[in-house]
Amino acid sequence: MAKGSKVKKEDSKALQGIEDTAKDVYQKALKKQKPSLKLPIRSLSNVKYKAKTGFLELANQYKIRTLTYNTVKGFAQTLKMMASSKELIETNDHASKREMYYISKNWSEARFDEQTESDTVMDDIEAMMGVNREQLRFIPEEKGGEVAGKLTVIDRDRNTEKPIRIDCTGFGSGAYSIPISVEHLEFETSAKFILCIETAGMFQRLVAHNYWKTASCVLISMGGVPTRACRRFVRRLADSKKIPVYTFVDGDPYGIANIYRTLKVGSGNAAHINQYFCVPQATFLGITPQDIKDYELPTHPLKDVDIKRARDAIKNDPFFKAHKAWVNAIESMVKMGVRAEQQALAKHGLNYVIDEYLPQKLKNPGKFLP
Amino acid sequence: MARAKNTKNKQKEESKKPQIKASLAKARAAKSEKFKDTDEDLEKKAKKRSSAARSGEDAESMAKRQREISVSEFFAKNRHLLGFDNPRKALLTAVKEAVDNSLDACEEAEILPVVRVELKRLSEKLAESTEEEKEAALTKKSKRRAPTPTERFLLRIIDNGPGILPAQIPKIFAKLLYGSKFHRLKMSRGQQGIGISAAGMYGQMTTGIPVRIYSKLPKKDLAHFIELQIDTKSNKPVVLAEKEVKWPETFKSGTIVEITLEGRYQRGKSSVDEFILQNTLSNPHAHLSYIDPDGQKFDFPAKTKDLPEIPKEIKPHPYGVELGQFHRLASETSAKTIKKFLCTDFSRVSDKVAEAILKEAGVKDQAIAKLAPESLNKIHESIPKVEIMNPPTDCVVPIGENLIMETLRQKTGAEFFTATTRSPSVYRGNPFIVECALAFGGELGADEPMQVFRFANRVPLLFQPAACATTRVLGRIDWKKYGLNQSKNSLPVGPVAVLVHVASVWVPFTSESKEAIADYPEIKQEIRLAIQDCARKLSIHLSKRYRAAEAARKANYIDTYIPFIGEALQDMLKLSDKQKDTLIETLRDTLEKSKIEA
Numbered sequence: 005m006a007k008g009s010k011v012k013k014e015d016s017k018a019l020q021g022i023e024d025t026a027k028d029v030y031q032k033a034l035k036k037q038k039p040s041l042k043l044p045i046r047s048l049s050n051v052k053y054k055a056k057t058g059f060l061e062l063a064n065q066y067k068i069r070t071l072t073y074n075t076v077k078g079f080a081q082t083l084k085m086m087a088s089s090k091e092l093i094e095t096n097d098h099a100s101k102r103e104m105y106y107i108s109k110n111w112s113e114a115r116f117d118e119q120t121e122s123d124t125v126m127d128d129i130e131a132m133m134g135v136n137r138e139q140l141r142f143i144p145e146e147k148g149g150e151v152a153g154k155l156t157v158i159d160r161d162r163n164t165e166k167p168i169r170i171d172c173t174g175f176g177s178g179a180y181s182i183p184i185s186v187e188h189l190e191f192e193t194s195a196k197f198i199l200c201i202e203t204a205g206m207f208q209r210l211v212a213h214n215y216w217k218t219a220s221c222v223l224i225s226m227g228g229v230p231t232r233a234c235r236r237f238v239r240r241l242a243d244s245k246k247i248p249v250y251t252f253v254d255g256d257p258y259g260i261a262n263i264y265r266t267l268k269v270g271s272g273n274a275a276h277i278n279q280y281f282c283v284p285q286a287t288f289l290g291i292t293p294q295d296i297k298d299y300e301l302p303t304h305p306l307k308d309v310d311i312k313r314a315r316d317a318i319k320n321d322p323f324f325k326a327h328k329a330w331v332n333a334i335e336s337m338v339k340m341g342v343r344a345e346q347q348a349l350a351k352h353g354l355n356y357v358i359d360e361y362l363p364q365k366l367k368n369p370g371k372f373l374p
Numbered sequence: 375m376a377r378a379k380n381t382k383n384k385q386k387e388e389s390k391k392p393q394i395k396a397s398l399a400k401a402r403a404a405k406s407e408k409f410k411d412t413d414e415d416l417e418k419k420a421k422k423r424s425s426a427a428r429s430g431e432d433a434e435s436m437a438k439r440q441r442e443i444s445v446s447e448f449f450a451k452n453r454h455l456l457g458f459d460n461p462r463k464a465l466l467t468a469v470k471e472a473v474d475n476s477l478d479a480c481e482e483a484e485i486l487p488v489v490r491v492e493l494k495r496l497s498e499k500l501a502e503s504t505e506e507e508k509e510a511a512l513t514k515k516s517k518r519r520a521p522t523p524t525e526r527f528l529l530r531i532i533d534n535g536p537g538i539l540p541a542q543i544p545k546i547f548a549k550l551l552y553g554s555k556f557h558r559l560k561m562s563r564g565q566q567g568i569g570i571s572a573a574g575m576y577g578q579m580t581t582g583i584p585v586r587i588y589s590k591l592p593k594k595d596l597a598h599f600i601e602l603q604i605d606t607k608s609n610k611p612v613v614l615a616e617k618e619v620k621w622p623e624t625f626k627s628g629t630i631v632e633i634t635l636e637g638r639y640q641r642g643k644s645s646v647d648e649f650i651l652q653n654t655l656s657n658p659h660a661h662l663s664y665i666d667p668d669g670q671k672f673d674f675p676a677k678t679k680d681l682p683e684i685p686k687e688i689k690p691h692p693y694g695v696e697l698g699q700f701h702r703l704a705s706e707t708s709a710k711t712i713k714k715f716l717c718t719d720f721s722r723v724s725d726k727v728a729e730a731i732l733k734e735a736g737v738k739d740q741a742i743a744k745l746a747p748e749s750l751n752k753i754h755e756s757i758p759k760v761e762i763m764n765p766p767t768d769c770v771v772p773i774g775e776n777l778i779m780e781t782l783r784q785k786t787g788a789e790f791f792t793a794t795t796r797s798p799s800v801y802r803g804n805p806f807i808v809e810c811a812l813a814f815g816g817e818l819g820a821d822e823p824m825q826v827f828r829f830a831n832r833v834p835l836l837f838q839p840a841a842c843a844t845t846r847v848l849g850r851i852d853w854k855k856y857g858l859n860q861s862k863n864s865l866p867v868g869p870v871a872v873l874v875h876v877a878s879v880w881v882p883f884t885s886e887s888k889e890a891i892a893d894y895p896e897i898k899q900e901i902r903l904a905i906q907d908c909a910r911k912l913s914i915h916l917s918k919r920y921r922a923a924e925a926a927r928k929a930n931y932i933d934t935y936i937p938f939i940g941e942a943l944q945d946m947l948k949l950s951d952k953q954k955d956t957l958i959e960t961l962r963d964t965l966e967k968s969k970i971e972a
Binding site for chain 1: 928931932934935936938939941942943945946947949956957960961963964965968
């Protein structure tokens, strides 16, 4: 994307939103009124879940941030960042979250002292405009995730726009990296399902043994909680090719309530963009609390923080509350008081996961937890 | 102390005895802890031998050694009681007694005082002590047994007072407990008739050089010169030389006192310099000048041409009279009957009150000469049972709020000043008045303990702050509410100074050296109320200042960020610079108005 190219249609929503907000502030100020910004409240308390749509979406609580003595600094920073975003769009450029933080260092007194401050303002603008931050031309630092298996990704050359075909079977013991922006990608695949894996270690084992070939699937390494790009990639792939998504994570509250929940229905404090960044068709392969018993897996005791996370999920998370099966599963895990990692299957032999566990599980995908 | 003008002196040595005995007991107690000199130890032993405590004595043998102790002799041994306990303090005390006398004399003669103090070093100059040594010397915690090295000084005090009748000079300057002020109740610096003669005696004891006095009366052309010694055994002056000389000054009347004495000159806290300086605070009507031992000249012209109101002399109030004094007054009165005595020799005693007292005592009015001592005791006992009006209070004169504030301003360079003068009040039948000034901020050190300037009848008190009622009251006030740090029961820390002046017809001191005001509840209460009043005003000032600073800070905060809003909107909406400036102005106005609500 070269600088100075014309404003694209997909950018118009972001531009329009920025201009409308700026105009509103300007008009009110000239009328000697105190300008204000209307922001959706970004927290789990302002999130609802409908099984029909399949993701966490924002409820309708807003906060009005009026320009006063106390808010003048935040107000100035928000408007400055909107102006930066507008400039980025108009020049067809982008800035990473970290870069945005450094850009603010030019704003003398209005600069951000910590990146967490600028990230928060960025999330506010995103929520206010109802667009995702990539559209505002702000991009995350983190890696999107890795892909191996029966998939060809069709990307485009940055300068010539010519298609580039990427065969994800051709990386040997390595893998294809999901780019930060995935909207323009197209796919070709004969895979029967997508397997999203929590740890790089397990992903490596499956890649090394060409499990994707055996099982005819696409393997995705999420590396912990999946990034937006990773979620969007899986979503677009699954949607366009109508194939199921299975999730294979550690059997602990973090794997369930953070990694899986975020992949499937999005995150709590970015609910304004979950619509795009979720994979509602994902289901939970393992490791389930029942697996721990059935496969006699070695365990670790749940720590206090695990128990708190589990209880919180049952009590406050609209997604788990909506699924009785999940409530039961989590409760049983708390009752057992133990957790088991993916790699615990190695107790039965290094390739037990490939030869026994996954095939057995995949015989009954209908029994996967929702 | 003693100036002879208009003095009807009725002093009788005998009447002093009970008081001296009391002082003696006190002195012994004080001596055992204060005096560690070998000389003093010897004296103590000699004294012990002479006192009648040995076995094998009978009343007759003891009687041979029992004799009257002269006041002068007593004070020669117990000079610490008068403030001559170390060379440094002795020098200051001598200056103080002389200056007090000069100012008292001028005011009494209704002359605006001009007082000059000259300190001339007659010996080699000694190096100044370190701060620690000074502190140790002041607090008497010095462990050194060796006597402090001393210097020799000629102290000259010159005033433009009324002068002294030649016949009175010897008694005033060389006889202890001779004075005009002990037997009356009038607000003045001196009270007892001890100080100046004690200073002279100290000089005589340490250098052997007699005191020299020049006195010029307004109607005479020449001044009267006298050289004096005190005979400590008999407490009588010895005139060594006497002649008429040319008056070296330009004033038409006045007195010059010259005392040669040993002492130690040091600058800083509790120094002669500080004493002179503080005197300018409490005596804005006086023109003071000072030449220090290094020849440096200081001149402090009067800040006002108004002589302070002359305090009225009052008769003692019955509530404040002790039994001994009561007996003495009864024996000295010119009244014929007991009732007449009560009415004429005391304030606020009407016929009715006198009758009530006598009725309460069960004593009939009769000729005073025939009255039995027991009846006199009874009458004294019944005084507190009768309600008597408080004494008149026009006999105490404050310096004045404006003047003490002004002096504090010059002394401290602070930014805020306030002062309070209380209404006169009464302790033990003695009227007194308290005034207080407070300074805050400016050049005052924020991390230093509160500066305290204490005055009693316009005299600066430089020693024993911890023993003084003023300091005790200050330590008990909760200064934390005024934003100062304070550990329990001690002076607060912060940029603050206070001046406290207690004026009374009889200021109660903790000792004859007049260094600290005694702990009378009535006096402490008045000091507390005066200071609290000042502190309240400080508090109002501080909260006003805080609000102003807060408003400025908020305005500044708003001004800091509003331009960024302008910039951002200019970028996004492609505004012209003029539009941007208008926007910034408008926003600023809107916020400035609303911040008061917020």
